[in-house]
Amino acid sequence: MIEKVKQFNQFTWYHVSNMTPDDNLTLVEQHRLTNEIIGYAVDHNEAVRMEYDEEADESLMVIDVISYHEDVVETRPIGILFAHNNLYTFSHTVTDYVQAVLLAPKNRQKRATDEEITAVDFIMTGLYSLMTRYVEQVTEINRKRRVIQAQFGHQKRTTKQMNDLLRLQTQMIYIQNSLANNHVMLDAFKQDYRLEMQAFELEHIDDVRVEVGQAEHMADLAMAVINSVSDAYGNLSNRDLNWTMKVLTVYSIVLTVPTIVSGFYGENVKWLPFADIQEGWWVSIVITVLLMGLVSLLLALNGFFRK
Template identity: 80%
Template sequence: MIETVKVFKKFTWYHVPNMTSDDREELVITHHLTSEMIGYAVDNNEAVRMEYDNSADESLMVIDVISYHDEAVETRPVGILFAHGNLYTFSHDVTDYIQAVLLDPQNRQKRHDDTEISAVDFVMTGLYSLMTRYVEQVTEINRKRRIIQAQFGQQKRTTKQMNELLRLQTQMIYIQNSLANNHVMLDVFKKDFQKTLLTFEIEHIDDVRVEVGQAEHMANLALTVINSISDAYGNLSNRDLNWTMKVLTVYSIVLTVPTIVSGFYGENVKWLPFADAISGWWVTIVITVLLMAAVSLLLAINGFFRK
């Protein structure tokens, strides 16, 4: 359904959540939008970029925003289309919250009166709030990472902890990539529209770019730390595996001694010491124990029991 969210003096804002075929037809016939631009705007896998159709007077901004799921936080593109003097926003279920954010952005920028604000400035004040959500998510991921990191030193590492760390690592990759693409797109947007925008509108674009840059720096640092912890975990796991293999090797060597001793006495070889004695069985046990102790001592001296 195409929602007429708000009518400003300079433009009208239309919001299209989960666009249907009827919505597409209405946008093409009634609003005179091009089908190509609409397709780019609603593509859930569209790359972050600016797309222009000068002949149709359409400029499309595709930007990544945080998408919230039950188990994870990822990023998804939303389409923001400036066409024929009006503003069109396109979203899906996981990104439909952008309508509320654009209507009431919680940021430090001073909003102009509805009779004066332009479509570009309106979008930028909303994007500021949308970009601050990246900082919030990076901060939350860092909090979860610190909990996992603290557990490594207090208890035995588990597969659950490693899986959780891997999940955080995956989320950070999504966030880092989206922030980098958003930064480039905003640079392109400022360059393309710099001659037609007012000074305060350019300043608002710069504010959003600074916020994205800050979030990008935080994301890069957070991902570096998570990767370092993952590498450290892998090294510790390899060390534990090496220690386990070393212990098994030592035991296999030590337990070879009873096999050798019993093998000799089991072959009925003549002239073996104590082979014909009544207490020969106990003697072989003593010999076995002494040889096992000697082998263990030799291995200990050579450092095989050091972790």
């Protein structure tokens, strides 16, 4: 769907959500956009980058933003196209919220009036708010990690906790990769348009870059902590497994004693002690228990029962 969102003095903003073939045809025939640049803008898997077509007067910015899938947080690209003195934004269902954010960036940056603002400055003031969502998500992931970490000392570790940690690690990988790519793209955008932009526009780009850099630092630290907790969880699990195997080994040694004693008395060999008396059965049990106790004592003295 193509929506004419707002008419500014210096440009018109069109938002394209979940583009259909008819929308594509409209953009090509009525808005004079090229199929190539449209394809880049709506590609779900497009890499973060800048794409220029000087002949067609088109400059495409592909940038990653947070996408929400129920309880899972990932990142998806959106397309921001500057063409023919107009602005086009391209999104899908999971990123369609960007239209509302661009319209109302919560006053995180001072925005010029509709008569004065340029397309670049409009996008940068909106991107600042979009990039702050990375900080919010990293903070939320840290909160979830602390909850899982607090459970280690109070209850038995479960597969669910390990799966939760793995899910957090996966989300952080998406966030780290997107932030790094966004930072590189913003650097390239500033370098390419440095001579064409005013000082306040460059300042707003720098503000977005600083916000991305801060989010990168937070994401790296959060990932390091999550990896440390995951490694500690694995070490504790390995220790418990080793203890279990150790106990099973000790019991297998102790339980070997009854087999040895009963084996001797079951061979019908003459002259075995107490083999011919009526209470011989009970004597063999006593001998077995004494030998098992002796073996257990020797193993205990040698530290086999210490965890």
